[in-house]
Amino acid sequence: MKALMLPNGDQVPALGLGTWKSKPGQVYEAVKEAIKVGYRHIDCAPIYGNENEVGNAIKDCLQEGMVKRSDLWITSKLWNNAHAREDVMPALKKTLSDLQLDYLDLFLIHWPISFKKDSIMAQSASDLLSMSELPHEHTWEGMEQCVKEGLTRYIGVSNFGIKNLQHLLSKATIVPIMNQVEAHPYFQQKELLDFCQSHKIHLTAYSPLGSIDRSSALKAENEPILLEDPLIEKIAQAHQVTPAQVLISWALQRDTVVIPKSVNPARIKQNFEASMLILTAEDMQAMEQIDKGFRYVNGSFFVFEGGPYSVEDIWA
Ligand code: A2P
Numbered sequence: 001m002k003a004l005m006l007p008n009g010d011q012v013p014a015l016g017l018g019t020w021k022s023k024p025g026q027v028y029e030a031v032k033e034a035i036k037v038g039y040r041h042i043d044c045a046p047i048y049g050n051e052n053e054v055g056n057a058i059k060d061c062l063q064e065g066m067v068k069r070s071d072l073w074i075t076s077k078l079w080n081n082a083h084a085r086e087d088v089m090p091a092l093k094k095t096l097s098d099l100q101l102d103y104l105d106l107f108l109i110h111w112p113i114s115f116k117k118d119s120i121m122a123q124s125a126s127d128l129l130s131m132s133e134l135p136h137e138h139t140w141e142g143m144e145q146c147v148k149e150g151l152t153r154y155i156g157v158s159n160f161g162i163k164n165l166q167h168l169l170s171k172a173t174i175v176p177i178m179n180q181v182e183a184h185p186y187f188q189q190k191e192l193l194d195f196c197q198s199h200k201i202h203l204t205a206y207s208p209l210g211s212i213d214r215s216s217a218l219k220a221e222n223e224p225i226l227l228e229d230p231l232i233e234k235i236a237q238a239h240q241v242t243p244a245q246v247l248i249s250w251a252l253q254r255d256t257v258v259i260p261k262s263v264n265p266a267r268i269k270q271n272f273e274a275s276m277l278i279l280t281a282e283d284m285q286a287m288e289q290i291d292k293g294f295r296y297v298n299g300s301f302f303v304f305e306g307g308p309y310s311v312e313d314i315w316a
Pocket residue numbers: 018206207208209210211212213227242244245259260261262263264267268270271
C-alpha cells in the first residue's frame with residue numbers, strides 16, 4: 001500500500017476508508033471489512049454521528065489480532081462548535097472515548113468557521129462566530145496542546161484555502177501536516193495542491209467519487225455525475241477496471257491521500273484494489289482536461305443572511 005512521507009520520515013497510508021454518510025448499523029461491518037482487506041487508514045469525525053460504532057469495529061479488530069494499533073492511521077476532526085482554545089482538548093477526549101482509543105494519528109480542524117458552543121448545526125447567523133471573534137490561531141493553540149499531551153500524533157486542517165492556510169502558518173508553532181479538502185477530476189484543486197506541496201502539507205481528497213449519497217438538501221440541481229463521466233468510463237474500459245478505481249488511482253498518482261467511502265464489502269475491496277491500477281501519462285493528461293471547477297460540497301449551508309461568512313470567505 002502506497003504511503004506518503006511526512007517531513008519527519010513518518011508515513012501516512014495513502015488510501016483510507018471514508019466514513020462520512022456511513023450509517024450506524026452499517027459502518028461497523030464496513031470498518032471491519034476494510035481492515036480485513038488491508039486498509040490501514042480510517043477517516044472519522046464526530047459530526048458523522050458514527051464514531052462509537054467505528055470505535056467498536058476498531059476495538060474488535062485489535063482484540064481479534066487482525067491488526068496492531070501502531071499499524072493503523074486514525075484521523076478525526078474538531079467540530080465547529082468547539083473552536084475556543086479551552087474546548088479543543090475536551091472535544092478530542094470525547095472522540096477518543098467514542099473511538100475507544102488512547103490517541104489519534106491525526107486531528108483536523110474540520111472547517112475554517114466557528115459556531116457558538118451550544119450549536120451543533122448552525123441554523124441562522126446568530127449561531128455563528130466570526131473569524132475576528134474566534135481567530136483560527138486560538139483554536140490552533142488548543143490543537144497544539146493536544147499534541148503536547150500525547151492525545152494526537154499530528155494535527156492539521158480541513159476545508160482550508162490558501163489564505164486561511166497562510167494565516168495559520170504565520171501563527172503555528174506546530175505546523176499542520178494535512179489539509180483535507182474536496183478533490184476529484186471535476187474539482188482538481190491544482191493551485192491549492194501546489195501550495196500545500198510547497199509547504200510540505202499533504203492533501204487528502206474527500207468526495208473522490210462524487211459523493212452521490214449526500215442528502216438531497218446538500219445537492220445542486222442537475223449535478224454532473226462523476227462516476228458516469230464518459231472519459232472516466234473510457235479509461236476504465238481500457239484498463240478493464242471500474243470508474244471508481246480510475247478515480248481512486250488518479251488521486252493516488254497525484255500524491256494525495258484519498259478516502260473513498262463505502263459500506264458495501266465488494267466495493268470496499270474493489271476500491272482498495274485500485275491502488276494496483278497504474279494510469280498512463282496520457283490518461284492523467286486527458287483527465288486534467290475535465291476539470292469543471294465544480295464542488296459537490298459547496299459550503300453554502302454555512303452562509304446565512306447577516307452572518308459573518310460568505311462562500312468566498314469559507315474557501316479563502
Ligand atoms: P456504497 O457505500 O453503497 O458503496 P464518496 O467517497 O465520493 O463520498 O462517494 C461515496 C459514494 O460512492 C457512496 O454512494 C458509495 O456507495 C459509492 N461507492 C463507493 N465505492 C464505489 C464503487 N467502487 N463503485 C460505485 N460506487 C461506489
